[in-house]
Amino acid sequence: MTRERLVNAVILLGLLGTALGAWAMDAPYTITLATKVAILALAGVGLNIALGLGGLVSLGHAVFFGIGGYAMGILASHAQSYSPILTTPFVIEGTKSMPVIWLVAILASALAGLVIGALSLRTSGVYFIMITLAFGQMFFYFAISWPAYGGEDGLSIYVRNGFPGLNTLDPIQFFLICFVLLALGLGLTARLARSAFGLALTSARQNAARVQAVGISPYRLRLVAFMLSGMVTGLAGALYADLNRFVSPTMFSWQTSGEIMVFIILGGVGRLFGPVVGAAVFIVLEHVLGGLSEYWHIYLGALLLLVVLFARGGIIGLVAGREVAHD
Amino acid sequence: MSLLSAQGITAFYGPSQALFGVDIEVGEGEVVALMGRNGMGKSTTIKVICRMLPEASGHVTFDSQDMAGVPSHRAAQAGIGLVPEGRRCFAPLTVEENLISAARPGAWDIAQVTRLFPQLAARMDQRAASLSGGEQQMLAIGRALMTNPRLLILDEATEGLAPVVRQEIWAAIGELKADAGLSILVVDKSLRELASVADRAVILERGKSVWTGKFETLDAEISHRFLGV
Numbered sequence: 001m002t003r004e005r006l007v008n009a010v011i012l013l014g015l016l017g018t019a020l021g022a023w024a025m026d027a028p029y030t031i032t033l034a035t036k037v038a039i040l041a042l043a044g045v046g047l048n049i050a051l052g053l054g055g056l057v058s059l060g061h062a063v064f065f066g067i068g069g070y071a072m073g074i075l076a077s078h079a080q081s082y083s084p085i086l087t088t089p090f091v092i093e094g095t096k097s098m099p100v101i102w103l104v105a106i107l108a109s110a111l112a113g114l115v116i117g118a119l120s121l122r123t124s125g126v127y128f129i130m131i132t133l134a135f136g137q138m139f140f141y142f143a144i145s146w147p148a149y150g151g152e153d154g155l156s157i158y159v160r161n162g163f164p165g166l167n168t169l170d171p172i173q174f175f176l177i178c179f180v181l182l183a184l185g186l187g188l189t190a191r192l193a194r195s196a197f198g199l200a201l202t203s204a205r206q207n208a209a210r211v212q213a214v215g216i217s218p219y220r221l222r223l224v225a226f227m228l229s230g231m232v233t234g235l236a237g238a239l240y241a242d243l244n245r246f247v248s249p250t251m252f253s254w255q256t257s258g259e260i261m262v263f264i265i266l267g268g269v270g271r272l273f274g275p276v277v278g279a280a281v282f283i284v285l286e287h288v289l290g291g292l293s294e295y296w297h298i299y300l301g302a303l304l305l306l307v308v309l310f311a312r313g314g315i316i317g318l319v320a321g322r323e324v325a326h327d
Numbered sequence: 328m329s330l331l332s333a334q335g336i337t338a339f340y341g342p343s344q345a346l347f348g349v350d351i352e353v354g355e356g357e358v359v360a361l362m363g364r365n366g367m368g369k370s371t372t373i374k375v376i377c378r379m380l381p382e383a384s385g386h387v388t389f390d391s392q393d394m395a396g397v398p399s400h401r402a403a404q405a406g407i408g409l410v411p412e413g414r415r416c417f418a419p420l421t422v423e424e425n426l427i428s429a430a431r432p433g434a435w436d437i438a439q440v441t442r443l444f445p446q447l448a449a450r451m452d453q454r455a456a457s458l459s460g461g462e463q464q465m466l467a468i469g470r471a472l473m474t475n476p477r478l479l480i481l482d483e484a485t486e487g488l489a490p491v492v493r494q495e496i497w498a499a500i501g502e503l504k505a506d507a508g509l510s511i512l513v514v515d516k517s518l519r520e521l522a523s524v525a526d527r528a529v530i531l532e533r534g535k536s537v538w539t540g541k542f543e544t545l546d547a548e549i550s551h552r553f554l555g556v
Contacts, residue, residue: 199428203417210415213377214429214474215403 004320023172031171038178044263044275046232052270055205060132064230066252068105068237073155073247109234117226143249154248268314336385347534363531378402408476416455433475440469461492
């Protein structure tokens with residue numbers, strides 16, 4: 001077992017242990033914090049496919065987070081009010097079933113990823129960053145001006161959606177759902193990174209011309225990676241909306257995109273568990289420092305500066321040493 | 328019918344013209360040496376054949392398929408395998424990962440590549456960046472073979488290598504010709520070694536093909552005039 005794998009195992013068990021410990025001590029708020037870490041980490045795991053493996057600096061990943069959130073919000077609000085989403089040409093009802101909501105969130109994110117990726121991946125560098133940012137803002141302003149689903153005020157869902165055989169209102173059970181999905185997301189990313197697709201994607205990040213010389217289209221590689229990345233982040237958005245039982249245009253904002261990117265940079269770009277560590281540090285800082293000062297972001301900024309300047313592999317790199325993503 | 332036919336190739340780097348009319352034919356199972364002094368357009372010709380230089384004109388066909396407008400990855404999919412100058416392996420990937428990343432269906436797989444280059448078998452988990460120059464060259468050839476090409480293009484495959492390693496590479500090229508029956512377009516300056524594998528030669532001078540013929544007819548006068556040896 002490499003050092004990084006050991007560190008990864010400790011992180012995963014640490015997150016699980018924190019939630020189970022809080023459950024044993026009857027501390028539901030701590031379980032909610034651990035759940036938030038798992039969900040935000042999953043959003044980061046999604047972005048890490050595009051950013052870490054593909055080198056695609058997307059500043060619009062909140063689009064997928066928001067799509068996931070609104071997929072949950074729209075389906076659940078219609079189920080709540082017993083009104084169909086669509087009546088013609090066919091009837092589409094709302095639902096309170098988490099698996100159905102996840103599926104819709106993933107498919108809608110895939111479609112958005114296909115459209116946004118197909119257009120934005122024709123550019124690179126700063127233009128790619130700007131186009132993804134522009135798409136993010138487009139969705140943000142669309143959500144603000146969509147009164148049917150709360151507009152600027154957002155949309156509240158009164159009861160958490162259901163999962164067959166589980167009581168999702170029980171914090172520990174909802175945590176376990178999110179934890180399992182995070183583990184699956186991490187497993188998918190690890191498998192992807194070791195696959196021929198992932199290796200070619202990593203190589204295309206280095207030198208696209210060399211990848212073309214072996215018969216692979218970097219554009220298609222990146223488009224598939226961008227879609228997969230969006231699908232995982234979209235699923236995280238649906239879970240986040242279920243955690244808060246609330247969705248708002250903020251989920252689409254560029255600040256949300258920036259925060260997801262901060263998780264990855266803090267934890268380590270391209271490191272499998274980078275987003276998990278980054279999300280955990282972010283939530284702990286928000287919880288601990290946020291109680292002391294409303295300007296806690298200053299400390300986060302200072303930490304980010306230190307990591308960028310002195311720990312290029314992020315916190316994971318600092319602890320586990322320099323290793324590439326596919327390890 | 329030639330596997331590769333390139334007629335009247337011209338190419339530009341921005342406003343600067345690099346090729347002024349290059350003609351090359353490579354037949355099935357044939358080894359053709361592309362020769363010329365430094366800066367005469369050998370690597371540019373290869374870039375045009377591999378569709379890596381869009382600002383080019385002329386008529387290139389591969390396996391009777393017109394390559395005009397074909398993107399470079401499609402050229403590789405069609406069966407043109409390139410071993411680029413300077414090796415250019417994927418440095419952070421391991422040897423095995425380099426090979427897997429290029430794999431396409433066909434007879435060439437990791438077992439076949441390690442049969443050709445046994446040294447690579449012991450280096451499978453080692454990163455490409457940490458290999459010696461010779462091993463990197465073997466990996467670059469192996470990676471190109473993993474695409475299961477019909478035409479293998481070797482651009483200065485033995486440049487900068489130790490004599491003993493060069494011999495191994497030339498032996499491998501000979502084996503590819505004899506056993507695999509692969510068509511090969513090879514760019515190199517080693518006349519003696521080329522003579523052992525090449526069927527024909529094309530010489531470039533200032534971006535034009537100035538001499539084409541059977542390798543054994545390449546006499547001292549032509550070598551001196553166009554190659555400076």
